[in-house]
Amino acid sequence: MKLFETSHEYPHDWAAVTLAFWRKYPNPCTGHVKHVDVLERKVDPETGILRTERLICCVQNVPTLIRKLFGASEETYAYEVSEVDPKGRTLEARTVNLTFSNLIRVEEKLSYTLADKAQTVFRQEAKITAFGTLSRFGNYIEDFSVNRFRENAARGRRGFEWALDCLLAESQEAWHRAEGFVKEDLAIMASSPNASS
């Protein structure tokens, strides 16, 4: 098993940082992330916590050896569950790999917590375990995965910062306009029974 850990402080308030979490993709730094889809999402009526499940599809260069052995395509999938507590000002997300899950488990945990009014602490850790049936390759696979994870974490953070910068640079109104879909969306919302709030 290998571990990877990193943390970072953003000099921005928690609300803006978590908004960037949802708006992170697409960004110029993480071209390997092709699709991010929301599978389930709801607010717990008692706690007010927002729980989201997402499917993340990446295209990256998996080593030929592994691809040949396991016949996987270039597309790899991961499953993320996150919870946002608006009162406690915490966002936590955990992700596991779906592809190669019989060979390796890559579990990522990240959190954004309020440090003070204009500071948000980001923590990220990953636990990478190659399974015993392939112990001959285990070390190679774990080392490869930790290195890949480190590269992607750095790219991910740059991408996140890009999204955050965009967000902060835009005024609320300009941001709505930039979405491009807003007019269409407003029309849809206007015709929806939930639109009036």
Added chain:
Amino acid sequence: MESIGKDCTELKQAYDTCFNRWYAESFLKGNTTPECDELFEKYRSCVHKTLKERQLDKMLDEARSQGGPSLDEEGKKKGGEGGK
């Protein structure tokens, strides 16, 4: 960003726009009443159809049955993914 299902991309973008606005303007300000349910239901059913077609639903079920990326594993359900 496109959805995993080509036909779902427009639904995704309409929903994401609604969600981002609701998140910033309602949820973070303490109003947790959902506002994008109708858009989400359309988008969600489109995505789930794609998952079935590509048999990704089975991968997801398997991950969930193995404890998934549970957020409360340390606290609420101890030893969930032990030696399995």
